[in-house]
Amino acid sequence: MSRYHNAEIICPVCKKKNIVRVWDSVNVDINPEIKEDILSGKFNHSICPSCNVEINCVYGFLYHDMKHRYMVGIEHDYTTALLMTDCPDGYRFRRVKDINGLIEKINIFELELNDIVIEMVKKIVMETSNRYSKLLFCTIENNNMIFMFADQPAKGIFIPIRIYDFALKKCSKADLDEKPEFMIVDQDTN
Numbered sequence: 001m002s003r004y005h006n007a008e009i010i011c012p013v014c015k016k017k018n019i020v021r022v023w024d025s026v027n028v029d030i031n032p033e034i035k036e037d038i039l040s041g042k043f044n045h046s047i048c049p050s051c052n053v054e055i056n057c058v059y060g061f062l063y064h065d066m067k068h069r070y071m072v073g074i075e076h077d078y079t080t081a082l083l084m085t086d087c088p089d090g091y092r093f094r095r096v097k098d099i100n101g102l103i104e105k106i107n108i109f110e111l112e113l114n115d116i117v118i119e120m121v122k123k124i125v126m127e128t129s130n131r132y133s134k135l136l137f138c139t140i141e142n143n144n145m146i147f148m149f150a151d152q153p154a155k156g157i158f159i160p161i162r163i164y165d166f167a168l169k170k171c172s173k174a175d176l177d178e179k180p181e182f183m184i185v186d187q188d189t190n
Contacts, residue, residue: 003025004021006020006021007022011048011051011055018050023061025063025064028063028064029066038063043099044099065106071093072094072096072105073182074097074098074102075097091178092115093183094182095182096186101186104136104137107137111140118145118164119185119186120167120171121163123187124167125157125163126187133149134149134187135147135149135150136148140161144159144160146159
């Protein structure tokens with residue numbers, strides 16, 4: 001179930017108070033339009049009725065995709081709540097810092113890839129290319145993985161999918177083991 005509440009924000013331009021919808025949890029199987037808003041960059045955006053400025057309302061929430069069997073906590077660790085429930089079998093639980101991290105997880109999990117292996121690929125690329133910018137996985141095209149540079153979103157890099165296959169073969173079962181907790185799996189922690 002998707003849940004939200006209304007919250008009062010102050011427009012950074014005109015300083016008028018506005019009421020906005022704040023999502024506490026999003027289930028994209030029930031509300032697929034929210035997923036489209038997230039992927040298109042429209043999620044968390046509001047227009048001030050007084051001055052028409054676009055306001056980006058940044059906050060944490062829980063993203064749930066039942067079809068692909070994963071949950072992502074944005075800014076929050078939901079592990080305590082998870083442990084108080086029957087943990088669904090076969091689910092992946094992740095925690096990310098921001099909406100870009102969520103978009104990356106959506107892109108990875110929908111292509112049925114493993115984000116732990118993707119992070120290993122990033123590490124290989126960073127070590128062999130002398131680039132130190134954070135990479136974000138986008139998609140696969142023509143047997144290449146496409147990554148964007150976080151500090152230069154208009155620029156990207158193509159990596160052959162065989163690098164993913166190579167990294168996957170180097171992983172042990174323990175490396176890829178899922179835990180009943182909201183794990184942080186990203187470039188900054190691996």
